[in-house]
Amino acid sequence: MQLPSSLLENAVNEFTKLPGIGKKTALRMVLHLLKQDAAIVENFSETIARMRRDIKFCQRCHNISDGDICAICANSMRNQHMICVVENLRDVIAIENTQQFNGTYHILGGIISPLDGIGPDQLNIESLVSRIEKEQVEELVFALSPNIQGDTTIYYIQKKLQHLGCRITTIARGIAFGGELEYADEMTLARSLANRLPVQQYVKS
Amino acid sequence: MQLPSSLLENAVNEFTKLPGIGKKTALRMVLHLLKQDAAIVENFSETIARMRRDIKFCQRCHNISDGDICAICANSMRNQHMICVVENLRDVIAIENTQQFNGTYHILGGIISPLDGIGPDQLNIESLVSRIEKEQVEELVFALSPNIQGDTTIYYIQKKLQHLGCRITTIARGIAFGGELEYADEMTLARSLANRLPVQQYVKS
Numbered sequence: 001m002q003l004p005s006s007l008l009e010n011a012v013n014e015f016t017k018l019p020g021i022g023k024k025t026a027l028r029m030v031l032h033l034l035k036q037d038a039a040i041v042e043n044f045s046e047t048i049a050r051m052r053r054d055i056k057f058c059q060r061c062h063n064i065s066d067g068d069i070c071a072i073c074a075n076s077m078r079n080q081h082m083i084c085v086v087e088n089l090r091d092v093i094a095i096e097n098t099q100q101f102n103g104t105y106h107i108l109g110g111i112i113s114p115l116d117g118i119g120p121d122q123l124n125i126e127s128l129v130s131r132i133e134k135e136q137v138e139e140l141v142f143a144l145s146p147n148i149q150g151d152t153t154i155y156y157i158q159k160k161l162q163h164l165g166c167r168i169t170t171i172a173r174g175i176a177f178g179g180e181l182e183y184a185d186e187m188t189l190a191r192s193l194a195n196r197l198p199v200q201q202y203v204k205s
Numbered sequence: 206m207q208l209p210s211s212l213l214e215n216a217v218n219e220f221t222k223l224p225g226i227g228k229k230t231a232l233r234m235v236l237h238l239l240k241q242d243a244a245i246v247e248n249f250s251e252t253i254a255r256m257r258r259d260i261k262f263c264q265r266c267h268n269i270s271d272g273d274i275c276a277i278c279a280n281s282m283r284n285q286h287m288i289c290v291v292e293n294l295r296d297v298i299a300i301e302n303t304q305q306f307n308g309t310y311h312i313l314g315g316i317i318s319p320l321d322g323i324g325p326d327q328l329n330i331e332s333l334v335s336r337i338e339k340e341q342v343e344e345l346v347f348a349l350s351p352n353i354q355g356d357t358t359i360y361y362i363q364k365k366l367q368h369l370g371c372r373i374t375t376i377a378r379g380i381a382f383g384g385e386l387e388y389a390d391e392m393t394l395a396r397s398l399a400n401r402l403p404v405q406q407y408v409k410s
Contacts, residue, residue, distance in 0.1 A: 002301055003298065005271050006271055017249070028225070030256065033256075033257060041253065042257070043219070045250040048235075048249065049250035052239060052241075064213060065210055071209055093207075093232075
């Protein structure tokens with residue numbers, strides 16, 4: 001596809017760098033912007049640049065934030081003695097959308113994965129340990145990916161926290177709601193059998 | 206979906222204004238940009254703003270252009286005596302991609318559509334007429350949408366050019382290549398019967 005203007009071509013190329021955007025979709029977006037008022041496009045471009053330039057990370061939980069401390073950490077209505085450990089911001093948004101968790105978060109920035117060259121030092125583990133040492137944390141809930149790397153990370157952090165004596169839990173793994181038994185993998189099925197719940201407790205939750 | 210930062214939220218909202226982008230896709234794009242170097246995002250934003258600010262329209266054919274005259278009009282290797290009349294830039298790109306047309310273009314900026322409040326005065330018809338009066342145009346090829354509005358536009362322009370005596374044609378309408386006869390609409394089928402070609406000519410093309 002040859003474009004009649006290098007300005008247009010450059011803009012299309014910039015859009016194709018975004019995830020999931022091919023050249024045709026990029027052209028559609030650029031032509032849409034070209035039809036808008038100059039002020040609207042200026043605002044679009046400035047908002048994105050400002051976002052990258054001015055966004056901060058919460059010094060306590062590494063969530064993105066407008067200030068030094070994020071809105072969740074600063075909210076006194078939330079249980080500040082409960083920490084949910086997640087990989088990234090996307091997980092925070094997913095958990096917040098359930099409206100079932102009222103504690104704070106700690107974003108690791110990934111999980112331990114030697115094959116990808118990610119060791120404990122690249123993750124926000126030190127700050128989690130010092131946070132638990134300083135704050136009165138009652139419970140640490142792991143909400144990490146249900147795979148070997150996630151389990152390794154849980155094991156590693158739990159080892160580091162042994163002497164501190166706070167309650168450490170992980171979100172339940174099992175058959176997803178609406179899922180069918182016959183299509184569940186063996187590992188999941190085996191674990192959900194081993195961790196079976198009394199029906200009384202299940203009905204309550 | 207509640208986001209932890211208003212800077213992030215604003216950026217996501219800007220992306221959702223683009224065609225075909227929902228909130229989840231927008232968030233995916235913004236988080237992608239957040240992970241990039243500041244210079245890369247600055248460049249992304251600046252390229253888009255510059256595109257809208259600096260892009261020009263060719264004074265001859267209304268194509269978008271880096272200068273006063275677009276690359277197609279300035280190209281002496283192309284047949285400057287042949288004009289293809291199209292609705293918009295997207296049509297130019299589609300025709301250029303076929304690599305079958307070596308003339309120049311004239312972008313109307315739409316087609317006559319009284320129901321949408323688009324009359325001849327809002328389109329680049331005057332400049333087309335004066336172009337044909339001044340330049341030695343041998344053939345005018347209409348490549349407009351195959352509907353009532355397209356036909357009205359062709360009829361209107363052809364009336365205005367009657368006294369100038371240049372050859373006026375329109376791209377062929379008929380059954381699309383790979384299409385099936387039984388699914389073609391009656392109008393298309395009727396027209397393609399009326400405008401049937403000698404097989405000799407068809408094989409040649």
